[in-house]
Amino acid sequence: MTPLAAFLIVAALVFAIGLAIALTRRNAILVLIGIELMLNAANLNLIAFWRFGPHPELLTGMMFAIFSISVAAAEAAVGLGLVIAYHRHARTTDLDTMTRMKG
Amino acid sequence: MIPTVFGLTLPFLIIAALTIAGAVAAALLRNLVHCALSLTITFAGLALLYLNLEAQFAGFVQMLVYIGAVAILVVFAILLTRGAGMPEYRSYSSNWLLGLILAAATFAVLTWAVTRSLPATAASAAPAVTVQGIGVSLMTTYVMPLEIVAILLTVALIGAVIVAMPESKKEGQQ
Numbered sequence: 001m002t003p004l005a006a007f008l009i010v011a012a013l014v015f016a017i018g019l020a021i022a023l024t025r026r027n028a029i030l031v032l033i034g035i036e037l038m039l040n041a042a043n044l045n046l047i048a049f050w051r052f053g054p055h056p057e058l059l060t061g062m063m064f065a066i067f068s069i070s071v072a073a074a075e076a077a078v079g080l081g082l083v084i085a086y087h088r089h090a091r092t093t094d095l096d097t098m099t100r101m102k103g
Numbered sequence: 104m105i106p107t108v109f110g111l112t113l114p115f116l117i118i119a120a121l122t123i124a125g126a127v128a129a130a131l132l133r134n135l136v137h138c139a140l141s142l143t144i145t146f147a148g149l150a151l152l153y154l155n156l157e158a159q160f161a162g163f164v165q166m167l168v169y170i171g172a173v174a175i176l177v178v179f180a181i182l183l184t185r186g187a188g189m190p191e192y193r194s195y196s197s198n199w200l201l202g203l204i205l206a207a208a209t210f211a212v213l214t215w216a217v218t219r220s221l222p223a224t225a226a227s228a229a230p231a232v233t234v235q236g237i238g239v240s241l242m243t244t245y246v247m248p249l250e251i252v253a254i255l256l257t258v259a260l261i262g263a264v265i266v267a268m269p270e271s272k273k274e275g276q277q
Contacts, residue, residue: 006111007152008217010119014145016210017126023202024195027135029180033142036173037126040149043165051156056230059237063245065161069168070252074259076173080180081263087184088269096196 007048015041028086028093032079039072115155122148133194135181143174157230160237 018037021030043065050061086101087093108116125144132138146169153162196202241249 002221003111003115005217005221006115006119007156008221009214010122010152012210012213012217013123014126014149015213016206017123017130019209020203020206021130023205024199025130026194026196029135029177029184030129030138033129033138033177036169037129037142037145040146040169043161044149044152047153047156047158047161051158051230057232059232059240062158062161062232062237063240063248065158066164067245067248067252069161069164070256073168073173074256076176077263078259078266080176081267084180084183084267093184 004048004052008045011041011044011048014038014044026095028083028095028098029080031095032076032083035079036072036076039068039075043068043072115152118148118151118155122152136178139174139177139181142177143170146170146174158232160232160234 015038018034018041021034021037023034025031025034046061046065046068050056050059050065053061083093086098090098092098107113122145125141125148128141129138129145132141146165150162150165150170153159153165
């Protein structure tokens with residue numbers, strides 16, 4: 001197995017676990033954790049392709065990963081803020097009972 | 104020389120196992136704080152994988168942003184929503200089997216595509232990436248995305264604070 005394929009398979013595994021967390025857990029915070037894991041797997045793919053690509057000195061993949069990390073941080077802040085606001089309103093973070101967000 | 108197993112270096116295998124073990128633990132544990140801590144292990148493993156790929160700057164950014172900020176934010180959110188300890192409802196959604204099948208199918212398709220389509224490329228020589236070079240390209244080639252990300256982060260953080268802020272007007276009405 002080539003190193004690039006190994007990195008991509010690790011990223012695919014992390015992505016699948018993140019998807020499984022986002023689809024199966026009932027707590028809204030854990031669903032956000034799953035989404036973060038999927039974003040991280042995408043970043044690992046970007047870095048791996050940057051390293052094994054023909055022109056790593058152009059820094060394209062690494063820059064893409066760095067911008068993606070900062071967007072993911074903004075997403076985490078907004079998502080967790082929403083969960084905290086919902087919990088203050090409805091006293092639950094259970095997604096199965098979270099059927100409306102209107103105040 | 105670093106010992107290799109199946110053409111992969113031993114450090115890579117150890118870090119990959121640690122990363123995946125952390126992710127699986129986050130999926131399976133019932134206590135939310137334990138989930139957040141195992142998530143931190145996964146983030147650290149990914150940072151080590153970046154270092155293994157000789158992307159030092161990205162590795163340290165990953166450590167600062169994810170372990171330093173996002174993991175702490177997740178722990179704060181869990182504690183603010185009284186999620187510590189055992190949950191009062193079942194951990195898994197009612198249609199968990201469908202979600203698991205979808206995730207397994209995604210992994211199968213991705214692995215099939217990776218193993219079938221990749222050319223056997225060896226790593227080129229390690230690129231000489233300095234933090235100075237990254238800073239120069241951030242200020243020249245990537246200056247527009249940098250500014251957009253700066254605006255996005257400002258807007259998102261102000262928005263998060265406004266969303267999570269207690270609504271004083273409604274409390275006054277009640």
